[in-house]
Amino acid sequence: MLDPKLIRNNPDAVKKGLKNRKADASLVDRFLAIDEEWRKLTVEVDELKAKRNKASDQIGVLKKGKKDVGGLMAEMKELSARIKELDEEQKKIEQRLNDISLEMPNLPHHAVPVGVDSRDNLEARAWGEKRNLSFKPKSHDEIGKNLGILDFEQAAKISGSRFVVYRGVGAALERALISFMLDLHTKEHGYTEVMTPVLVNTKSMLGTGQLPKFEEELFKCRDDELYLIPTAEVSVTNLHREEIVKTDLLPIKYCCYSPCFRREAGSYGKDVKGIIRQHQFNKVELVKFAEPDKSYEELEGLTKDAESVLQKLGLPYRVVELCTGDLGFASAKTYDLEVWFPSENQYREISSCSNFESFQARRAGIRFKSGLPAKAEYLHTLNGSGLAVGRCFAAILENYQKEDGSIDIPEVLKKYL
């Protein structure tokens, strides 16, 4: 959610930001029109309520003095009825205002390169040597099937398409990756591990921005107001919803392993082979709560923490700075980490590290005290994959494959297997 005062005082800047990210800038004018209507009505209602409050006090006093208050009471009865009508109208307007506010995406940070789509993204840096294979590299799903560690048929039988069964060493490798990542982030990068529910309520989904706009991307329970999380970002960020966190605890750094669930509506025919795009996948997520003036520094650190996973695994990757047009709904600035896939001869996203500034904090009511005298203020939230485990699994299969169809195991994983 954007600061309503910012929209009021700086509508043109907001429009420009929305346009840069290909969002509907007319939302601003609609917001302003309704906002004005709301304020006008608010003044009116408040005045009537002030009148009523005064009269009610007076009635109390008069009654004590055994004076007649029948006329005044009748008058106030009418006034109350009028107030009730206006209250209802005001509530409706508030609802509309709120709906628009929740539909509005975040504004890009001013330094984010302006662009239309992923072709305008900037490569910030690249790391690692792509291995020189003396044979034609196989795809990870082929390797996995051949080794008997990935089974797509059985998964399709018990669940459907875009699911996978890990078997034997495959299951162990997936588990090893999770443990390796969590250990790295907790022991070397100072994150606190949490394990949170994967079913969350509507408020949590609104808080991080999955709702109301992206409901079709979510799995929802039929009989309960609960959704499966598409990322641990949701449950972990909402840990501090409606809280004023102690300033001396900032920055708060969490890492969380969780399975993630995405409907992938509208991605039919895209990445249908392999485990790149699944309805259910594992991910270790990094989440930070930071003071506003330090959040960009924290974004750099967060990205480096995610990168170090790839470095320790010896997987070549590059860091891409997303342009305004490619930014996610809630993000002000995002770095994608892309890992090398030899069989495709291209880099593919394996992590996305974003600073949401106060966008999620405002939706979720996450504040801290700052200044003198101390005043509660929205903090900044950040998160990034550290990393997507399934894609990491696939990248290891492809990058560490040998001509005989077997694979090497990265050194750092050996103690986990």
Added chain:
RNA sequence: GGAGGAGUGGCCGAGUGGUUGAUGGCACCUGUCUUGAAAACAGGCAUGCGCGCAAGCGCAUCGGGGGUUCGAAUCCUCCCUCCUCCGCCA
């Protein structure tokens, strides 16, 4: 799932229809005293929103929604959360 109890400001805890946004205590801030600190004493101390250049004024908020009433923390109702007991259960 069944029965009962509870939810008040940062915390504890009063308050069952009328100057109660809410007594008191703790914590916190300021001042006096002190070489300094502690103690004691005095004072201050909720949040959100709107109007206003400002001083300030007004509205809302006692888990959440709805209702009764001129007026609700207080009465009614639905919901949520927590606790106790029973049932079921990894």
